[in-house]
Amino acid sequence: MNTTTTGPVSAPIPTVRRLPQYLPVLEEQAGAGKTSISCTYLGQKLSLEPTQVRKDLEAIGAIGRAKVGYSVEELIGGIRDFLGWNNTSEAFLAGVGNLGTALLGYGKFTEQGLTIVAAFDSDPARVGKNVHRRPILSIEKLPSLARRMHVSIGIITVPATEAQGVANRMVEGGIRAIWNFAPAALTVADDVIVENASFSISLALLTRRLAQRSRRTSK
């Protein structure tokens, strides 16, 4: 049985955004002993149309059974495969402030294919210490060590003013994907992936909706 099919090469970005959100619902159902689940139910939980859920599941190559639904376990495995969460990638984190420390202590990343193997900082007072069982090294050492260890992901949690410099060092070290938590527009080579995860993006969506509503209701 071929469980390592390539699957569809591309999926809509909104689909990729929704896929991880199905997982908690699926895991809850699995925990409750349920073996199958319908698009109607999943849609209800995430406030989505059943048809949209079906399209999303089609994108990961899932196959359901009429009247029954989809296998909960197959969906969990299928989504995780699709997102690459069943293969571990090693990451370096730069910037051991509040947020960097929180990410180093976040327990879920191992289930999501991400292992932060070392942290880096420019502050000599921090270098040499350990945070959540990972060593803090000098930022200077990042490029050579990244290259030697074939680290593929760089996480940026430094202040915005230092983000570009850190990104440069990461690219210099052969890092192919940057998870950028700094509110800064990074300039990198075309073949380097940058995913901006700054709080401001998410907060903007929240405050905008709030501002819009209070404007309506105050009329």
Next chain:
Amino acid sequence: MNTTTTGPVSAPIPTVRRLPQYLPVLEEQAGAGKTSISCTYLGQKLSLEPTQVRKDLEAIGAIGRAKVGYSVEELIGGIRDFLGWNNTSEAFLAGVGNLGTALLGYGKFTEQGLTIVAAFDSDPARVGKNVHRRPILSIEKLPSLARRMHVSIGIITVPATEAQGVANRMVEGGIRAIWNFAPAALTVADDVIVENASFSISLALLTRRLAQRSRRTSK
């Protein structure tokens, strides 16, 4: 001069997502003494088409001058107004773990219209202490205090298993918008805004792109 125009009531969600990302570029330009900026330049910085930038700026009601561009200061003000960042909203944070502590220590929220006034936790060992100059109170007190203080935003940084219970308490306290960092699909009343900011969404976008590329290159 009327500077408090209502502006367009609705904008595409992708636009709202991009708007906060223009700000660091604009602030950098302002810091360098530049008074005007073009869509071409902004687009280059964020890897967007100039036309798309123009559409985004049109959404906030910005007006530029041919050959010159847009006023940097006006754009900064316009974006912040549009996002509601010029009016402060008070927030309660529930869950003083690694992430909750990091958010309490995050300095940028004040510039983004967000003030976290108190933190809540269910762990008696934490209750009574202060974190980043905010008191940690018992989660039991959240509903009544939220109602009394007219707090409009709730930030959830508890484990996924407790997220729904905390959301219920927030809604009970009259909170109208929830910024949810827990990987959990919350069920709330229709008129409550939920913005999911769990790391998994952003990480999925990163790892998916990485998995897709390594699949291509390994062919």
Next chain:
DNA sequence: TAGATTGTTAATCGATTAACAATC
């Protein structure tokens, strides 16, 4: 002036939703 840039309309592209037959 020439040409860079805005503002705006139209065309294209892509995602969501609707419709409906197949099926378990």
Next chain:
DNA sequence: TAGATTGTTAATCGATTAACAATC
């Protein structure tokens, strides 16, 4: 069986991109 649900095609909707006149 009846009806809930999938799978799939078509229709709709909305966002992006292209085109181009206006203009400073």
